[in-house]
Amino acid sequence: MDPTxxxxxxxxxxxxxxxxxLAGVSMKTVSNVxxxxxxxxxxxxxxxxxxxxxxxxxxxxxxxxxxxxKTGMIALAIPEIDHPYFxxxxxxxxxxxxxxxxxVIIEQTxxxxxxxxxxxxxxxxxxxxxxxxxPVRMGSLDxxxxxxxxxxxLLGEAAMPVMxxxxxxDNVSAxxxxxxxxxxxxxxxxxxxxxxxxxxxxxxxQRLLGYQQGLLEAGVELNPELVFTASExxxxxxxxxxxxxxxxxxxFDGVVCRxxxxxxxxxxxxxxxxxxxxxxxxxxxxxxxxxAAYTSPTLTSVAPRKxxxxxxxxxxxxxxxxxxxxxxxxxxVGHSLEVRESAPLAP
Amino acid sequence: MDPTxxxxxxxxxxxxxxxxxLAGVSMKTVSNVxxxxxxxxxxxxxxxxxxxxxxxxxxxxxxxxxxxxKTGMIALAIPEIDHPYFxxxxxxxxxxxxxxxxxVIIEQTxxxxxxxxxxxxxxxxxxxxxxxxxPVRMGSLDxxxxxxxxxxxLLGEAAMPVMxxxxxxDNVSAxxxxxxxxxxxxxxxxxxxxxxxxxxxxxxxQRLLGYQQGLLEAGVELNPELVFTASExxxxxxxxxxxxxxxxxxxFDGVVCRxxxxxxxxxxxxxxxxxxxxxxxxxxxxxxxxxAAYTSPTLTSVAPRKxxxxxxxxxxxxxxxxxxxxxxxxxxVGHSLEVRESAPLAP
DNA sequence: AAAGACGTTTCTAGCGCTGTACATTGACGG
DNA sequence: CCGTCAATGTACAGCGCTAGAAACGTCTTT
Numbered sequence: 001m002d003p004t005x006x007x008x009x010x011x012x013x014x015x016x017x018x019x020x021x022l023a024g025v026s027m028k029t030v031s032n033v034x035x036x037x038x039x040x041x042x043x044x045x046x047x048x049x050x051x052x053x054x055x056x057x058x059x060x061x062x063x064x065x066x067x068x069x070k071t072g073m074i075a076l077a078i079p080e081i082d083h084p085y086f087x088x089x090x091x092x093x094x095x096x097x098x099x100x101x102x103x104v105i106i107e108q109t110x111x112x113x114x115x116x117x118x119x120x121x122x123x124x125x126x127x128x129x130x131x132x133x134x135p136v137r138m139g140s141l142d143x144x145x146x147x148x149x150x151x152x153x154l155l156g157e158a159a160m161p162v163m164x165x166x167x168x169x170d171n172v173s174a175x176x177x178x179x180x181x182x183x184x185x186x187x188x189x190x191x192x193x194x195x196x197x198x199x200x201x202x203x204x205x206q207r208l209l210g211y212q213q214g215l216l217e218a219g220v221e222l223n224p225e226l227v228f229t230a231s232e233x234x235x236x237x238x239x240x241x242x243x244x245x246x247x248x249x250x251x252f253d254g255v256v257c258r259x260x261x262x263x264x265x266x267x268x269x270x271x272x273x274x275x276x277x278x279x280x281x282x283x284x285x286x287x288x289x290x291x292a293a294y295t296s297p298t299l300t301s302v303a304p305r306k307x308x309x310x311x312x313x314x315x316x317x318x319x320x321x322x323x324x325x326x327x328x329x330x331x332x333v334g335h336s337l338e339v340r341e342s343a344p345l346a347p
Numbered sequence: 348m349d350p351t352x353x354x355x356x357x358x359x360x361x362x363x364x365x366x367x368x369l370a371g372v373s374m375k376t377v378s379n380v381x382x383x384x385x386x387x388x389x390x391x392x393x394x395x396x397x398x399x400x401x402x403x404x405x406x407x408x409x410x411x412x413x414x415x416x417k418t419g420m421i422a423l424a425i426p427e428i429d430h431p432y433f434x435x436x437x438x439x440x441x442x443x444x445x446x447x448x449x450x451v452i453i454e455q456t457x458x459x460x461x462x463x464x465x466x467x468x469x470x471x472x473x474x475x476x477x478x479x480x481x482p483v484r485m486g487s488l489d490x491x492x493x494x495x496x497x498x499x500x501l502l503g504e505a506a507m508p509v510m511x512x513x514x515x516x517d518n519v520s521a522x523x524x525x526x527x528x529x530x531x532x533x534x535x536x537x538x539x540x541x542x543x544x545x546x547x548x549x550x551x552x553q554r555l556l557g558y559q560q561g562l563l564e565a566g567v568e569l570n571p572e573l574v575f576t577a578s579e580x581x582x583x584x585x586x587x588x589x590x591x592x593x594x595x596x597x598x599f600d601g602v603v604c605r606x607x608x609x610x611x612x613x614x615x616x617x618x619x620x621x622x623x624x625x626x627x628x629x630x631x632x633x634x635x636x637x638x639a640a641y642t643s644p645t646l647t648s649v650a651p652r653k654x655x656x657x658x659x660x661x662x663x664x665x666x667x668x669x670x671x672x673x674x675x676x677x678x679x680v681g682h683s684l685e686v687r688e689s690a691p692l693a694p
Numbered sequence: 695a696a697a698g699a700c701g702t703t704t705c706t707a708g709c710g711c712t713g714t715a716c717a718t719t720g721a722c723g724g
Numbered sequence: 725c726c727g728t729c730a731a732t733g734t735a736c737a738g739c740g741c742t743a744g745a746a747a748c749g750t751c752t753t754t
Binding site: 013015016017027028031035059060061062063064065066067068 | 709710711712713
């Protein structure tokens with residue numbers, strides 16, 4: 001390796017000490033200038049700054065981290081980066097992170113329990129100051145067992161260990177809102193899409209609960225045949241699920257979907273089968289991803305306040321980073337129903 | 348700070364030396380075990396491993412980085428995380444990264460030149476081993492000027508400095524394919540959506556070029572009125588652009604869209620105005636994001652091979668990381684036309 | 695039995711930065 | 725004229741890990 005960089009292969013990095021020598025001061029003084037420490041004589045500060053500029057010095061963040069013990073990074077662990085809900089959430093998290101001076105490492109778990117476990121183990125590796133994690137397969141117990149020192153905030157409803165901070169929306173009440181909305185339109189045979197056999201996340205159950213509550217309070221009888229099941233969380237599966245129901249001759253005039261992707265699948269089947277939305281069937285989605293605004297018809301959707309989720313998650317995380325060690329806080333973030341064409345306001 | 352962790356506030360991290368002491372060996376031996384160095388006596392290895400397990404030791408990655416000079420991280424800088432194309436690309440990059448043992452820091456530039464510049468400066472901060480960057484506002488010159496030591500690979504067509512590696516698809520030929528496809532269906536009045544006034548990226552121009560070539564070779568006259576302009580890169584803007592053309596009475600039987608979002612906007616306007624797709628107008632999108640499969644009708648779309656882009660970018664980046672300092676390589680990645688309902692094969 | 699040869703383990707100097715402890719200076723009051 | 729204090733600077737010991745050099749057996753070889 002040629003530290004002179006003459007051969008262009010290994011331009012030696014400029015270090016603090018190089019700047020110090022050029023400026024004729026100590027490392028600490030340079031460091032003080034870099035950090036805008038107030039008690040540096042103006043003349044010296046100028047001289048040091050000149051040396052920094054001349055050499056093009058940039059502090060080595062890794063070294064800084066080792067010295068300070070802070071990494072300035074947080075990990076965001078989500079099932080899939082390119083799921084619209086998660087990519088939109090990621091964006092809000094990324095923006096909040098920038099605002100608060102953190103960088104974000106994205107970890108894609110693909111809902112793989114092994115990966116989920118690995119993500120949590122990383123907490124201990126000194127890589128990040130904290131982790132925001134949306135678990136799918138790990139339960140409360142699994143998470144509680146890995147009681148690492150690194151702050152952790154959970155998203156979603158899959159697991160809610162007592163000791164861990166948590167941010168979520170009130171799924172029951174949101175599903176209730178969606179169901180009431182359809183009821184107010186006059187729908188009486190309202191379906192729920194969909195239950196998934198292998199679903200370990202609590203979300204679906206809570207949403208189903210809200211849906212049932214809604215029917216109950218309107219005096220509409222629960223009809224098991226109207227609870228559709230799907231094989232997996234994809235638009236395709238939602239499409240098939242609705243198609244099968246239609247084949248079976250199940251009749252319904254409204255659908256609450258646990259997911260925009262299901263809703264998109266539903267819209268497509270309904271459209272392909274010649275039904276009109278919302279004329280024949282009103283459809284409500286969930287997550288209010290940007291897709292909802294561009295389907296035909298546009299999609300009424302339950303809208304979790306993603307910005308608020310990001311902010312709340314960071315609030316909790318930063319308190320943990322600052323040293324809070326108390327019991328887990330469970331934070332409920334607001335939601336609304338974004339009303340569009342697939343289920344407009346009551347006529 | 349209480350290193351005993353008795354107060355529960357600052358559980359001391361287990362360090363290499365702690366393990367070494369417990370096992371009664373040197374740090375290096377523990378390190379050898381951790382790294383699976385072959386020449387460690389089985390008995391010792393076992394003893395050390397036991398100590399590691401007992402203490403729950405996990406190496407401090409920051410320290411390792413400082414010692415080795417490798418961070419094992421790469422930065423991915425993209426305009427928007429939640430743009431479907433970029434979120435899908437991110438996923439492929441993330442998976443390729445995992446495969447090759449890297450972690451990914453996501454930087455969202457929001458197409459802000461200041462942020463773009465900052466991202467490139469980070470290259471020098473020793474934070475990452477390399478950067479994969481999809482520039483929008485920075486030109487070749489700007490990028491070339493910041494000749495940092497950290498490896499860089501560019502994506503997209505906005506800037507192509509001679510010295511920098513580059514991965515892209517052949518936009519001209521892809522647009523040509525799309526146009527030919529419509530021509531083969533019998534379309535003769537084919538529109539292009541859309542040109543953006545403030546567009547600094549070369550992509551649109553290249554796509555426009557391919558579109559024009561296609562018309563030319565089919566002997567169809569170019570009609571400036573069929574080149575639609577949009578105010579920004581959103582579905583909404585695409586929608587308005589097509590709506591305005593319809594209002595003006597512009598007639599067309601096909602549209603090549605430079606972007607799936609534009610295509611979605613187009614589909615929506617056409618649908619709302621009572622036109623049938625592909626009956627009255629055939630539509631081709633671009634990027635083949637997952638949206639394309641779930642619109643009604645489904646969307647025929649130019650499909651860059653995102654997996655190949657991710658792989659190529661990493662190939663180039665790893666060569667740079669390994670020490671390659673030659674001129675920039677410009678890698679063309681394949682594409683295809685994913686044919687769906689909005690523009691089916693010729694009847 | 696001495697000398698190599700080799701496999702195994704220890705020693706230790708960094709990696710670049712931070713922060714504490716300490717030294718120096720000059721201003722100011724008594 | 726000395727002591728005190730605040731304002732500035734310097735020196736240097738870590739942060740936890742890596743990796744090359746050196747040391748230490750142990751086993752052959754002569």
